[in-house]
Amino acid sequence: EAAVTQSPRNKVAVTGGKVTLSCNQTNNHNNMYWYRQDTGHGLRLIHYSYGAGSTEKGDIPDGYKASRPSQENFSLILELATPSQTSVYFCASGDRGHSYEQYFGPGTRLTVL
Amino acid sequence: GEQVEQLPSILRVQERSSASINCTYENSASNYFPWYKQEPGENPKLIIDIRSNMERKQIQGLIVLLDKKAKRFSLHITDTQPADSAMYFCAASHSGGSNYKLTFGKGTLLTVTP
Numbered sequence: 392e393a394a395v396t397q398s399p400r401n402k403v404a405v406t407g408g409k410v411t412l413s414c415n416q417t418n419n420h421n422n423m424y425w426y427r428q429d430t431g432h433g434l435r436l437i438h439y440s441y442g443a444g445s446t447e448k449g450d451i452p453d454g455y456k457a458s459r460p461s462q463e464n465f466s467l468i469l470e471l472a473t474p475s476q477t478s479v480y481f482c483a484s485g486d487r488g489h490s491y492e493q494y495f496g497p498g499t500r501l502t503v504l
Numbered sequence: 505g506e507q508v509e510q511l512p513s514i515l516r517v518q519e520r521s522s523a524s525i526n527c528t529y530e531n532s533a534s535n536y537f538p539w540y541k542q543e544p545g546e547n548p549k550l551i552i553d554i555r556s557n558m559e560r561k562q563i564q565g566l567i568v569l570l571d572k573k574a575k576r577f578s579l580h581i582t583d584t585q586p587a588d589s590a591m592y593f594c595a596a597s598h599s600g601g602s603n604y605k606l607t608f609g610k611g612t613l614l615t616v617t618p
Contacts, residue, residue: 422604424605424606426608431610432610433510433593433608433610433611434548434593434608435608436605436607439605449605450505450607485604491536491538491553491597491604492550492553493538493550493606495548495549496547497546497547498547
């Protein structure tokens, strides 16, 4: 079974503060993804990565940065958090080969006050 | 890029009937179409997928149909049970080498009533 973990699971931040969401996968997958989920919007891709050292902008990258220091770890960084970034964030990993399946982590609920 | 439209957003059916969810996509190069099920408070989980070289796929009570000409694909759940109640997401992916990512529909909240 694929294993993707996220930390923290819940986070309350203040407007203007810095927030780092972490994701770890033990699947040895090359690709990793960060999504946010909001009611009425489904899952929207923020950033993704093809491997250690790479980050790519997704569909809604504004206000977010990403870091992939290793195969296993992928972080999402909010340098100046805003209330509009209150959401549930999911990390996912996927292989580059024949299987396109993405395996999702448990999610992080972020509230920006 | 890709845009995926999913309808309906809310679907309520009676137990043992069928439920159908429809999605359309824009990019004719999209070649992989998964369906994810998400239960309350949980993460999305893949339940069935179809690639562009197929028109129909069935896994037990789940059927996926793909019409490439119409750029439309659909999920049909037969003999629904209350345990099928959940949020369902369709997605489309255009893959080329390492460059693949999923574009999701906005989701369908399915409720199966006893």
